[in-house]
Amino acid sequence: MKPSIHDVAKIAGVSPTTVSRVLNNRGYISEKTKEKVYRAMEEINYFPNDLARSLFRKxxxxxxxxxxxxxxxxxxxxxxxxxxxxxxxxxxxxxxxxxxxxxxxxxxxxxxxxxxxxxxxxxxxxxxxxxxxxxxxxxxxxxxxxxxxxxxxxSDNYDGGKKATELLIAKGCRHIIHINGPIELKTPANLRRKAYEDVMRQHGRQPITYEVPFHQNYQEVISKLFDEQPAADGIFASDDLMAATVITEAKKRRKDIPGQLKVIGYDGTEAVQSILPELTTIQQPxxxxxxxxxxxxxxxxxxxxxxxxxxxxxxxxxxxxxxx
Amino acid sequence: MKPSIHDVAKIAGVSPTTVSRVLNNRGYISEKTKEKVYRAMEEINYFPNDLARSLFRKxxxxxxxxxxxxxxxxxxxxxxxxxxxxxxxxxxxxxxxxxxxxxxxxxxxxxxxxxxxxxxxxxxxxxxxxxxxxxxxxxxxxxxxxxxxxxxxxSDNYDGGKKATELLIAKGCRHIIHINGPIELKTPANLRRKAYEDVMRQHGRQPITYEVPFHQNYQEVISKLFDEQPAADGIFASDDLMAATVITEAKKRRKDIPGQLKVIGYDGTEAVQSILPELTTIQQPxxxxxxxxxxxxxxxxxxxxxxxxxxxxxxxxxxxxxxx
DNA sequence: CTGAAAGCGCTTACAG
DNA sequence: CTGAAAGCGCTTACAG
CATH class of the missing domain: 3.40.50.2300 (Response regulator)
Incomplete structure (x- = not known):
């Protein structure tokens, strides 16, 4: 049986109330009593039951x-x-x-x-x-x-999308494609796409976004992207796992990165950075x-x-x- | 105030005991009473307090x-x-x-x-x-x-270490190096090392294990490995993150993988497999x-x-x- | 400075 | 089939 506040009280020769008070450092208790109580708690290896405490305190x-x-x-x-x-x-x-x-x-x-x-x-x-x-x-x-x-x-998704797109433009990409999740979801992350589209238009370009439907593998979408967009020379993926898959697909198709195709992701987690340090990305704080x-x-x-x-x-x- | 079993009881016109019983499906309760109680619970959006329950049940x-x-x-x-x-x-x-x-x-x-x-x-x-x-x-x-x-x-660490080492040997590697954590820790994972060493000796080879000290970055150890072992043509890293770092270092040094150097890791997580699908590894279940x-x-x-x-x-x- | 009592929200013998 | 009582292990007014 686990010891309770009563067991401590008995050993220390005080009331449970007093034990509770030293436990919570509440009210006045003489040093002597405190000592006794602490010793008793150690003796029987007492730990307060947070369930009981929480129940009372709500x-x-x-x-x-x-x-x-x-x-x-x-x-x-x-x-x-x-x-x-x-x-x-x-x-x-x-x-x-x-x-x-x-x-x-x-x-x-x-x-x-x-x-x-x-x-x-x-x-x-x-x-x-x-x-x-x-x-x-x-x-x-x-x-x-x-x-x-x-x-x-x-994270500041709009700024992230902007930075990503502008980098690809600055690096001389002519055909920049974006991959993102389903647009019907009203998530702030859709601002990444919005920023991409805004920046593209500001530069007189036509934004093209490939959408990965909910609960679907993006592998297929990426493969389709490569099939349909042979001229693509820049891809902004809305997260790093997609970006990694883009890189894998590019290797498979013998497209040189960054020579023929530049890729940027989003997230910048420790794990991905350590596994694939060459991946350019927008890091979330x-x-x-x-x-x-x-x-x-x-x-x-x-x-x-x-x-x-x-x-x-x-x-x-x-x-x-x-x-x- | 969150509703309690008493509130439910009052509304249903029964005792708290009865409410508890329908909650736990315990003892005999008439269908009528059950109905009333369920209705009351829904009416006031009642959810049992697991704290109280746990406190009693231990x-x-x-x-x-x-x-x-x-x-x-x-x-x-x-x-x-x-x-x-x-x-x-x-x-x-x-x-x-x-x-x-x-x-x-x-x-x-x-x-x-x-x-x-x-x-x-x-x-x-x-x-x-x-x-x-x-x-x-x-x-x-x-x-x-x-x-x-x-x-x-x-996982069956010994078998994993054996499989990894044997694969490198079968692939024709002549100088196989192992990287692992600190040996002083008595972990089953050290069996990966043991298997590597056993298999190497069985094949008349000299095992060489590089050790990453506790709480230290393996980056440096790997860099040192490349400096000291220019003839290495096979590396068995005891986890995938190390293996990934080996690959990165090899790229930096323009060593072709798998041509000049073969690399195998350990773990085989979904994440690493999706980010770096080309990595050969021993997958843990x-x-x-x-x-x-x-x-x-x-x-x-x-x-x-x-x-x-x-x-x-x-x-x-x-x-x-x-x-x- | 310390203790007895009530109560947090439940469950379970025990009666009826 | 249903209820009153005691208790899980705490804490906190309230007294003294």
């Missing part, structure tokens, strides 16, 4: 993180930073991999609510979350609009995004709903490698 | 996962599978990134204990965990020996490892300590790409 310091899939380097790195920062602030993280599936997202949400999480950080397209948000559960979203009242944090998301969520948890910034876009950085 | 269905860093593709993928399988079994996952630091591991362990996790899955070198294990906290380890009594689950780890942990949680297999090594697979 505060768990638990945060739920819903991401599509931590196997993906971007989400894996995001999860790392979010968890690390949470830990440093005394929050604990419940990990949820939704695979972007609505049914899973809803199940996870319900699980998080039952576990009384203080708040949720979501990277989600689906909006089942909305119903739960009405339950006064503080939520922030990363790179996805969930509702009018849920704060979104992300993942740690800063994490920090900001937690700060905003933390405010919401503390009840400061007034000055919650609804949209926060953090600066990106161009990482130039050998693929441009 | 069972949280919470599992702690301690990994070095989810940014690393291998651990990110491991976390994904472990979490997904946990979710399918009704377990919830508390994520902890220890960065291999002993102080963090201990803090996390204490946190997990305070939160009354039912068990812990650890990927850890440090052994502070031992003290906690004595508290009857069920623990399983992945690819690391933690104590005589903690079950270890991993990450999903199976996860499943097995959870099954064993689950048995330990249910109190079946007798037939816990202390060491489980799952089959690896050679993934041949263009780097060999």
């Amino acid at each position: 505060r768990t310091n638990l945060i739920g993180l819903i991401i599509p899939n931590s196997s993906n380097p971007f989400f894996g790195e995001l999860a790392f930073h979010i968890e690390s920062i949470c830990a440093s602030m005394g929050y604990k993280l419940l990990l949820c991999n939704s695979l972007h599936r609505k049914d899973k997202e809803e199940k996870y949400l319900e699980m998080l609510i039952r576990n009384q999480v203080d708040g949720v950080i979501a990277v989600t397209y689906n909006r089942g979350i909305l119903n739960y948000h009405r339950q006064n559960l503080p939520i922030v979203a990363i790179d996805h609009y969930l509702s009018e009242t849920i704060p979104v944090i992300g 993942i740690e800063l995004i994490s920090k900001t998301a937690i700060e905003i969520l933390s405010k919401a948890i503390e009840g400061e709903f007034d000055d919650l910034p609804l949209e926060t876009y953090l600066p990106v950085q161009l990482l130039e490698g050998g693929t441009t | 069972r949280t269905n919470l599992i702690g996962l301690i990994i070095p860093n989810s940014s690393n593709p291998f651990f990110g993928e491991l976390a994904f599978h472990i979490e997904s399988i946990c979710a399918s079994m009704g377990y919830k996952l508390l994520l902890c990134n220890s960065l291999h630091r002993k102080d963090k591991e201990e803090k996390y362990l204490e946190m997990l204990i305070r939160n009354q996790v039912d068990g812990v899955i650890a990927v850890t070198y440090n052994r502070g965990i031992l003290n906690y294990h004595r508290q009857n906290l069920p623990i399983v380890a992945i690819d690391h020996y933690l104590s005589e009594t903690i079950p270890v689950i991993g 990450i999903e199976l490892i996860s499943k097995t780890a959870i099954e064993i942990l689950s048995k330990a949680i249910e109190g079946e300590f007798d037939d816990l297999p202390l060491e489980t090594y799952l089959p690896v697979q050679l993934l041949e790409g263009g780097t060999t």
Whole structure:
């Protein structure tokens, strides 16, 4: 049987109330009593039961993180930073991999609510979350609009798309193609595409965007792109995994990079940079995004709903490698 | 205020006991009462408080996962599978990134204990965990020996090392070098090295292993390897990130792969395979490892300590790409 | 400076 | 088939 506060009390010869007080450093307690209590706790290896504590306080310091899939380097790195920062602030993280599936997202949400999480950080397209948000559960979203009242944090996607496109133009590309996810999703990430299209038009060029439908392999789309656009000499992929696949496909077709084709991605995770350091990319400030998301969520948890910034876009950085 | 079982009871016109019973499907309840209770729960959007439930049952269905860093593709993928399988079994996952630091591991362990996790899955070198294990906290380890009594689950490292080395030999390499982590750590992963050395000797060759010290960048070690071993024509790196770095270094030095140098890694994660599909590697069955780890942990949680297999090594697979 | 009592939201014997 | 009571392990007014 795990020792409880009563066992400590018995050994220290005081009441449970007093043990609780030294545990929480609350009220006045004589040094002697403190000593006795600490000694007793060590003697029987006592650790407070946070369940009981949370039940009373109506505060768990638990945060739920819903991401599509931590196997993906971007989400894996995001999860790392979010968890690390949470830990440093005394929050604990419940990990949820939704695979972007609505049914899973809803199940996870319900699980998080039952576990009384203080708040949720979501990277989600689906909006089942909305119903739960009405339950006064503080939520922030990363790179996805969930509702009018849920704060979104992300990288400066427009600037990133602009930087990427302008780099390809500056490098002399004549036929620049963009690959992106499905446009019907109202995500800030679509600003990457918007920026690409704006910059192209500003330069009198015709933007061409290949779209990877939801839940579909981009391999095929990329292969089709190569078939249909033999003149392409610049590709801006909206994430690094797509960019890597473009590079692989180019090799297969014996197109020299960067000689005949220049490629730039988006994300700039540690993993991809270490595996494919030559990839030019727009790096998201993942740690800063994490920090900001937690700060905003933390405010919401503390009840400061007034000055919650609804949209926060953090600066990106161009990482130039050998693929441009 | 969140609704409690009392609110439901009031609306349904029954006692809290009855509500609890329909919640748990326990004892006999008339269909009519069930109906009334369900309706009441929906009306006020009631969700049971798992904290209270867990407090009573002394069972949280919470599992702690301690990994070095989810940014690393291998651990990110491991976390994904472990979490997904946990979710399918009704377990919830508390994520902890220890960065291999002993102080963090201990803090996390204490946190997990305070939160009354039912068990812990650890990927850890440090052994502070031992003290906690004595508290009857069920623990399983992945690819690391933690104590005589903690079950270890991993890939068949010896067979993996053998397959890798034999492949390089079969491909005609004359000077095969191995890169691995620090040997002083008693991890099953050191069997990769052992297999390399055995196979080399069986073939009358002199094994040469470059060691990457703990917490040190392998970049430098790899650079040194290239300086000191100009005749090397085969490199077996003990993980894919190292292998990728070897490839990058080879490019820098204009060594043709696989012409002048053949490279094989270890892990075979989805991420690396998608970013660098040409990398030949030994693939770990990450999903199976996860499943097995959870099954064993689950048995330990249910109190079946007798037939816990202390060491489980799952089959690896050679993934041949263009780097060999 | 310290303790007895009530309560956080549940569940489970025990009665009826 | 249903309810009142006790208790899971804490914390916090309230008294003293």
